[in-house]
Amino acid sequence: MRALAQVLADRGALKPGMSAAEAADILWLFNDPAVYHRLVIEQGWPADRYQSWLADAFVGLLIAPGYQPVLLNANLMPEQPRCLVTHDSYR
Secondary structure, three states: OOOHHHHHHHHOOOOOOOOOOHHHHHHHHOOOOHHHHHHHHHOOOOOHHHHHHHHHHHHHHHHOOOOOOOOOOOOOOOOOOOOOHHHHHHO
């Protein structure tokens, strides 16, 4: 989590005033399997709803408003965010 948070900080993507350490703490908290378990297993959220919610939460909590990633090579597209916890991996 710290490596990802540092990359976001190095690229100027974090919200103003947010440190890489704080971003890492947020990433760590939301990637706890208990969050997935409570929402999907206990509350019955569909896995795709959870994935969308998690992506929206990360962007809302971490990314500076108006941030636009800079492409170093016009032929490369930024990698899409991935859900680290899926229903199958939780079992």
